[in-house]
Amino acid sequence: MKQFPFLVHGRKELLADVEQVRQEAKKMKALSGVLVSIFMNRADPAMLQDMKQMICAAFPEAQIIGAVSTVEIIDGCLIENDIVVNFTLMECSSVRVMSFDFRMEDSEAAGRSLLAVLDADRHAAAVEVISAGFHLNINPFFRQASRARREILFFGGLADDGSLGQNGMVFTQDALLRHGIAVAIFSGKKLHVQTSSSFGWKPLGRFMTVTKMDGEFCVQELDGKPAMDVFERYLDIGNDDRFLTEALTFPFYFERNGVVLARHPRRCLKDGSVMFGADFRVGERVRLAYGDPGEIIDNALVLQNKMASFRPEAVFVVSCVARWMLLGSDTEQELSITRRLAPSAGFYAYGEFMRTADGQIMVSNMTLVLIGMREGLGKDSVRRAPSQPLHLRPHRSIMAHLVHFIERTTQELEESNAALYRLARIDYLTGLLNRGETENRLRQLMAEFQLCRQPVAVFMLDVDDFKLVNDRFGHAMGDCILQLLAGIIREVSDKAHAVAGRWGGDEFLAVCPDLSLEEARGAAEQIRKHVADMDPLSEKDRVTVSIGVVAARTGDTAETVFARVDRALYEAKQLRGKNTVVIREEP
Incomplete structure (x- = not known):
């Protein structure tokens, strides 16, 4: 397996890149599959069609998948206002790209269709899913797909249209969708896939209970009060045009089936309800959370070491847009870990798709996900080197100290609340309930x-x-x-x-x-x-x-x-x- 990511500015440059990949393909023992991933900062159907034609002229067998995204990633570098084209060449594996238009079939039916394909393919190893449209109810799709063999890994994310939170666009070699999903199925006897993820957000303040919802993504009330009150009261974030950019890095933090999840706010409604990037359930207990830049950077090195031991030949990256907004100029510090692994490409999403140990596919937020692939045992690469220490820039270092202060005072508050809770229910003399x-x-x-x-x-x-x-x-x-x-x-x-x-x-x-x-x-x-x-x-x-x-x-x-x-x-x-x-x- 070989991977070649390119930063493309125009037609002439893409033609040169395609020719370079074609020459590299000739050096391979065999060419059993070609996946071309395209991530572009704006929706331009005419340009996209021209790109597809150039790619398919050189690689008629190529499978194409991609999306419009706010920010793109190539070899550990952050890319804004440009196009990333990533070629993944396989020697003994295959890839198949499909699309599901939710205007033509509902989410559950699409999930059943994918499940049938996976059940029929006994060598399926991984599935990439890219969706467009915040309004899409993707959970029924994932519930059906979760019935597939547990060893099949899932990854991907929710794309926007490059304008921070509007309806997105995904595409394949023969489809362009604003209300659906694109899927790439990786299959092969010798294909090995590993996913690793990093979080770095920590709970802040008291627990709140989801008491009323409208659907799965709209929280109407917390503890019987409008959900928007939390952002106004504790964060001084108002219900205005700045809500998304100011609230995005303060997700809700909770556990579900033993897994820590985060949900970032997307927009607020006039009635005080808040729309989120993934689902909630009535009765779940949530807390606000804040990103710890120091821990995010530390986790990046742990993630690098896990993936390095896997010895990937290609790395796909999906990260949450809120991480980019939080880290700012330190974002490339985190992304730089992939430079020592293998050629890499990916995009920033508004929801990251992962599969848990019990087989459930779910939407997470605030997460960096690395997906490593190799055919056979893999080979050592000169790109790999010992981990280098990562350093926060001075302003992030100050923020890290503030984060430590918040963490410690939050811990002390929790201990005090636990003591008060005990006093309120325990008889001081006997230790029994009062x-x-x-x-x-x-x-x-x-x-x-x-x-x-x-x-x-x-x-x-x-x-x-x-x-x-x-x-x-x-x-x-x-x-x-x-x-x-x-x-x-x-x-x-x-x-x-x-x-x-x-x-x-x-x-x-x-x-x-x-x-x-x-x-x-x-x-x-x-x-x-x-x-x-x-x-x-x-x-x-x-x-x-x-x-x-x-x-x-x-x-x-x-x-x-x-x-x-x-x-x-x-x-x-x-x-x-x-x-x-x-x-x-x-x-």
Whole structure:
């Protein structure tokens, strides 16, 4: 496999480049496939058609794929306002380019069509997908394609039209689409493909919950408030013409199925909704994020080392436009890692396509993706050299220090919030849940019981003659007994998967989901016996507890259950002589 990327300014220059590649192709043992990738900064159908004709005149078998993009990449260099033409020549592999016009078939049907092709090709190794149109619902397409063999890698991105966020354009050798996708399928017994990615964004501020959406890409409300409020309140970014350029580098950060994802804002609507570059789901918890230039550069070297060990013969690059906007003049520092790998070309996208370990194809944002390819074992290249240290320019170094400050203060804020959260729900003396949190858990479990009818048992206990203990031995001893009792309750409750808390004073309540009444009686008896065996007082004085046990019934609420278990406890203390367990089954 050989790759030849060129920066093209005009027709004459392209003719010379095509001829150079044709001569190189003659030196190869065989020519089994030719892919020509074109990335151009503006939509010019006439120029594109002329380019296709020149390429196909020299390589009739050539498969062509490309897009209009804001910024292009060639051999680790950033290219603006120009055209990149990349020739990938294969000796024992093949490539097939297809297009899907979403005006002719919907997203899911297109995905099924691609899946059928991949299922029929047992040597398919990788699929490049380039889409045009932010309004396209590409998720059904990816859901179908995700059913393909897991060893098939997917990469690519969402193209715009070169004007930061407008509808894009993709093309193949025989199609030009503004509402669809172009696909290149790489296939071969000896074809090896590796993808590696770099992130570098970190969470900032508090968690927010997506509470209302319009479709998959439009977030209407976060925590019940317009999504735009977040950008206005925390970033001082208004709903005006500057929104995209100012908000693009502050994505939302969250986890889905164990994978960290980012979603960058694309535009805001009059009602305060915000459109994003990829999908969300109601109920997902998100945070704002910021880019750490230092970590981005550090990750670039890690990415380089991973790809160097693969020994690629060709490298494809897809990066998020927000990385370019954040790094500015340091962008080429990050891209320079590809110069030591293999000839490379690519583009900046508004969404990067990747496949996770479980086979799901998804849209990410803020990510740099390198795709290495080789035929056979690959060969060492003079282009490879030991990693060189990358250095941020002075203004980026200052920003890196500010980022460190934000990171550390955010960490301290998280720790403080965690401590406050614990104080708000944990009883300080016993370490069990406090009254408010115990009551909340009781209400939640009762609501679940009414839906699924799984058994729920509740028991309540208190220390017999606890006032006398305090009077004779002091409150310090009383606190000690409560702590010992809490330890016993915790041990038994954990084994029974119960929720236990201090109800108040010397009273404790435990809610036991999935336990029958008899099983709850057994747990209560364990607690009673363990307490009776304690010896914190004198030889003549013993600590005992009384316990009431009830089971949830149809129509029960937290209040009715509590009333019954309170009566059961009263019976254990007043009618059964204390140090006993009473089950109350009747109303």
